[in-house]
Amino acid sequence: MTQIHATPSLRPQDAANLRDSLTVRAGAIESAIDTLIAPVTRGGEARVVDAMRYATLGGGKRLRGYLVTEVASLFGVPAVRALRVAASVEMLHSYSLVHDDLPAMDDDDLRRGQPSTHRKFDEATAILAGDALQTLAFEVLADPATHPDAEVRIALVSALAKASGAAGMVGGQMIDMEGEGRALALDEVRRLHALKTGALIRYAADAGAILGQADAATMERIAAYGRDVGTAFQVADDVLDATASAEELGKTAGKDAAAGKSTYVALLGIDGAAAEARTLAERAVTALDGFGAQADGLRALAYYMVERRS
Amino acid sequence: MTQIHATPSLRPQDAANLRDSLTVRAGAIESAIDTLIAPVTRGGEARVVDAMRYATLGGGKRLRGYLVTEVASLFGVPAVRALRVAASVEMLHSYSLVHDDLPAMDDDDLRRGQPSTHRKFDEATAILAGDALQTLAFEVLADPATHPDAEVRIALVSALAKASGAAGMVGGQMIDMEGEGRALALDEVRRLHALKTGALIRYAADAGAILGQADAATMERIAAYGRDVGTAFQVADDVLDATASAEELGKTAGKDAAAGKSTYVALLGIDGAAAEARTLAERAVTALDGFGAQADGLRALAYYMVERRS
Known part of the structure; x- marks a missing residue:
């Protein structure tokens, strides 16, 4: 097993604090989602609501939601608003996982150690x-409870749409499927992941700043942080897929190689990819210069992205 | 073939005017969509953009888009704004058709006389x-070009999300699939269609009034019109499915009965369903009392909904 280590790293006490913070925040986000997707007890649509709850309430680290709330806290945004946006981003992320797991897509039976949504229900219900879930993400953002200012809400909607459509997440997934069984150049892999996973992670950071009505220069620093953290996350994910076990991951391991996908690991080697992830995390932290101790959670998160074991 | 006729009906000159108007408007909406989904020539995501264009630019009557623009014109909304919202509703509608046609859903190979999107491309690309397309619908609504007032744009986003999510269109599709092979009561069929097709048709009418910043009383009259026209459309659709040929419909005919679906026709008979459609169209027209000749297009549309042959 390759160890990913260099200095500066995540200090043990920061790692412990982050773990606690992630656990508490994941609980709060889970609770927000639970409230926003109320179970339906009557009518044929109860089944789709059950599946929406299954797909979103199955745990997970809620890294995207954590990003929203941590960035929002830099600007003193009330937690109730930040949690709604965090829930919305997690719903959008969950929708993408449900569809990516479908037989016609990545055909994955396992998600977070549990049957994927189409295995638990059926394909039609999962679709x-x-x-x-995508619709609800937008509905939650558009609700005045998310922010009293319509300009803020529409900015959240607009940025989420751009991050998740054909020029963002969905485009990245299409590039990924088109690239299977073909060797992609490093530039192509970078672009694939900037769209497929990077765009939504960057949105999560941006959304916190939009909620906080940050000025343009501050927005740009948060965006730089989000961009690098998003890429670091994916590079580290490729390393994990190549080195961790299915038990650690809670999903099928080694799938990328099996699917003939071009990954950072295939292009840079495990050590090279791990080094790249580290460099990106450091650059992300640099973007936070000027924010005080209140940004320590975001700094720890950047290192955590590349040091996590699952 | 059962003739659907009663008085008052669509007068021949009104029918001719409506046909001309629908054709011209469909061209303008098609052109708006063509601009909003610009082809991508490079990168793996070109394929998904091609599929989005295929799914949305294949013609169709654009009844929902027509509704948006006709209602908007009552309030003097500039055409360029109304056409953006019309394009957005048609994208949302097209997304639902692409997913409904999938093998795991209605498994339909034919749409408007052409291969459905998953047949033309593949399942993953269609998903x-x-x-x-759903994402883009929200992105277009959120853009300042749609309306300079953020309150108007967020109202358009919020209402579309409510109309198309689990408490709207998707919920209706789930009820429809849950009800296959089981006899539904008339109340259940009404609710199914109020969600599955009614919600988006009503949204189309509402959206025109939102764009026009109509007062609450006027909004309610437009909503009443949209509600009845939406139901009339679906009842008439059931009649068409039972009586028209695949050639006339441009899609597989008689599918409802084959799928063991409970329809208005199964519950009311062809004549009974046709009479109900007619009654709904008349009530929709009554909701427009007080609007002058400028609402004649909407009146003609209500009758057209129940007299169309495809």
């Missing part, structure tokens, strides 16, 4: 649940 | 194209 519909994904569809409705 | 992604549908996903991205």
Whole structure:
């Protein structure tokens, strides 16, 4: 097992604090989602709501939601608002996982150690649940409870749409599928991941700053942080896929190589990819210069992204 | 073939005017969509954009888009704004058709006389194209070019999300699939269609009034019109499915009965369903009392909904 280590790293006490903070925050985000997707007890649509809840309430680290709330806290945004946006980003992320797991896509039976949504329900229900989760993400953002200023809400909607459509997450997934069984150049892999996973992670950081009505220069620093953290996350993910076990990951391991996908590891080697992840995390932290101790959670998160074991 | 006729009906000159008007408007909406989904020539995501264009630019009557623009014109909304919202509703509608046609859903090879999107491309691309069309619908609404007032744009986003999610269109599709092979009561069929097709048609009418910043009383009259026209459309659709040929419909005919679906026709008979459609159209027209000749297009549309042959 390759150890990913260099200095500066995540100090043990910071790692412990972050773990606690992630656990508490994941609980709060889970609770927000639980409230926003109320179970339906009557009518045929109860099934799709059950599937939406199954797909979103199955745990997970809620890294995207954590990003929203940590950035929002830099600007003194009330937690109730930040949690709604965090829940919305997690719904959007969950919809993408539900659809990516479908037989026609990545055909994955396992997600976070549990049957994927189409295995637990059926394909039609999974397609519909994904569809409705995307819709609900926008509905939550558009609600005045998210922010009293319509300009803020529409900025959240607009940025989420751009991050998740054909020029963002969905485009990245298409590039990924188109690239299977073909060797992609490093530039192509970078672009694939900037869209497929990077865009939504960057949105999560941006959304906190939008909620906080940050000025343009501050927005740009947060965006720089989000961009690098997003890429670091994916590079580290490729390393994990190549080195960790299915038990650690809670999902099928080694799938990238099996699917003939071009990964950072295939292009840079495990050590090279790990070094790149580290460099990106350091650059992300540099973007936070000027923010005080209140940004320590975001700094720790950047290192955590590349040091996590699952 | 059962003739659907009663008085008052669509007068021949009104029918001719409406046909001309629908054709011209469909061209303008198609052109708006063509501009909003610009082809991508480089990168792996070109394929999903091609599929999005295929799914949305294949013609169709654009009844929902027509509704948006006709209602908007009552309030003097500039055409360029109304056409953006019309394009957005048509994208949302197209996404639902792409996903509904999938093998795991209605498994339909034919749409408007052409291969459905997953037949023309493949299932994965069709899933992604549908996903991205939904996203783009919200992105277009959120853009300042749609309306300079953020309150108007967020109202358009919020209402579209409510109309198309688990408490709207997707919920209706789930009820429809849950009800296959089981006899639904008339109340259940009404609710199914109020969600599955009614919600988006009503949204189309509402959106025109939102764009026009109509007062609450006027909004309610437009909503009443949209509600009845939406139901009339679906009842008439059931009649068409039972009586028209695949050639006339441009899609597989008689599918409802084959799928064991409970329809208005199954519950009311062809004549009974046709009479109900007619009653709904008349009530929709009554909701427009007080609007002058400028609402004649909407009145003609209500009758057209129940007299169309495809």
